[in-house]
Amino acid sequence: MTPETGNRDDDILLKVTDLSVAFDTESGPLVAVDDVDFSLHRGKTLGIVGESGCGKSVSALSLIRLLPQPMGRIRSGEVWFDGRDLLKVRPEEMHQVRGGEIGMIFQEPMTALNPVHSIGRQLTEAVLLHQKISPAEALEQAVEMLKRVRIPSPEIRVGEYPHQLSGGMRQRVMIAMALINRPKLLIADEPTTALDVTVQAQILALIEELQAEMGMAVILITHDLGVIAENCDDVVVMYAGRVVEQAPVLELFGSPTHPYTRGLLDSIPRLDHPRKQKLRTIEGTVPSLSRMPAGCRFAPRCSNPHDDTVLAQRPPMVEFRPGHWVEACPCFREALANATAER
Ligand SMILES: Nc1ncnc2c1ncn2[C@@H]1O[C@H](COP(=O)(O)OP(=O)(O)O)[C@@H](O)[C@H]1O
Ligand SMILES: [Mg+2]
Numbered sequence: 001m002t003p004e005t006g007n008r009d010d011d012i013l014l015k016v017t018d019l020s021v022a023f024d025t026e027s028g029p030l031v032a033v034d035d036v037d038f039s040l041h042r043g044k045t046l047g048i049v050g051e052s053g054c055g056k057s058v059s060a061l062s063l064i065r066l067l068p069q070p071m072g073r074i075r076s077g078e079v080w081f082d083g084r085d086l087l088k089v090r091p092e093e094m095h096q097v098r099g100g101e102i103g104m105i106f107q108e109p110m111t112a113l114n115p116v117h118s119i120g121r122q123l124t125e126a127v128l129l130h131q132k133i134s135p136a137e138a139l140e141q142a143v144e145m146l147k148r149v150r151i152p153s154p155e156i157r158v159g160e161y162p163h164q165l166s167g168g169m170r171q172r173v174m175i176a177m178a179l180i181n182r183p184k185l186l187i188a189d190e191p192t193t194a195l196d197v198t199v200q201a202q203i204l205a206l207i208e209e210l211q212a213e214m215g216m217a218v219i220l221i222t223h224d225l226g227v228i229a230e231n232c233d234d235v236v237v238m239y240a241g242r243v244v245e246q247a248p249v250l251e252l253f254g255s256p257t258h259p260y261t262r263g264l265l266d267s268i269p270r271l272d273h274p275r276k277q278k279l280r281t282i283e284g285t286v287p288s289l290s291r292m293p294a295g296c297r298f299a300p301r302c303s304n305p306h307d308d309t310v311l312a313q314r315p316p317m318v319e320f321r322p323g324h325w326v327e328a329c330p331c332f333r334e335a336l337a338n339a340t341a342e343r
Contacts, residue, residue: 016038021062021067047249059238064102082101105178119142167194175191185218191204207231233249245260295329306330
């Protein structure tokens with residue numbers, strides 16, 4: 001882990017600024033991602049965490065311009081990746097970026113795998129799209145990649161179809177697809193959510209191993225802070241389409257500041273707490289897109305004393321310690337100012 005301040009700007013592989021995304025509906029546009037900012041250094045892992053419906057997948061799909069069409073629309077923002085704004089490049093160049101420089105593991109495994117083509121055909125097609133080599137060499141790479149993700153008997157498996165594989169094996173094939181062209185960035189959207197705990201740990205360890213080997217950066221999307229703690233350098237906490245807190249991982253776990261982050265932390269099991277203590281969950285649900293307040297979106301679920309004025313104006317993002325940003329709702333801004341003054 002490198003402290004934010006120690007990095008030069010050219011270490012930054014991805015810089016997302018003011019990203020806003022809406023879905024056009026009959027009753028008008030629904031904003032699913034609202035002015036999101038984050039950046040990622042080469043070779044590092046950024047976790048994006050938040051409950052279901054907070055805009056994690058929509059953010060990720062926007063980076064590679066794969067929003068559901070025709071409803072999904074990027075309203076504003078910049079996605080700087082390795083020297084150019086991906087929101088401005090031509091569609092043909094975007095084809096090269098997708099699956100080439102940026103690999104993606106989708107939340108829905110079947111989105112990425114075609115049920116009517118064999119695993120081998122899909123992998124070799126992905127290779128041939130991005131590399132000028134012969135089909136035989138591409139097949140060789142496919143078998144090699146299946147071996148790397150520890151699919152047993154890869155020479156036989158290349159002839160099989162997605163439905164013939166178990167969930168864990170299918171996930172490994174997805175990882176192979178995402179990594180076969182050695183991307184600079186892997187976006188993994190809940191890569192283990194559908195799997196049982198043992199397989200989950202294996203898959204995450206595998207991603208980490210391949211990351212170290214290839215030197216790629218990773219965006220790891222999850223609703224599980226436990227996964228973040230074990231796998232990430234930096235964390236972005238999303239709530240209701242916005243970033244509410246962002247920090248290096250140790251800093252975030254050491255000084256969680258936004259009431260939403262604290263709520264998420266309270267709902268994961270901890271070894272240093274007596275086992276009998278019941279885990280708390282955050283009461284209520286993420287507000288629906290059509291009923292988002294302009295101000296603090298967590299207020300309706302927040303247990304800090306506050307009045308309705310916090311709903312009126314969007315709280316500012318405050319860098320309350322180096323590299324540690326929080327959306328500073330008035331309900332805790334004073335405490336934050338005191339904590340900052342004490343240092
Ligand atoms: N195709 C779509 N049409 C309309 N709304 C959508 C569509 N896809 C996602 N949304 C909405 O966008 C919001 C963010 O969704 P998503 O990014 O999938 O959340 P997460 O990945 O954090 O669970 C949700 O309110 C969801 O209902
Ligand atoms: Mg999602």
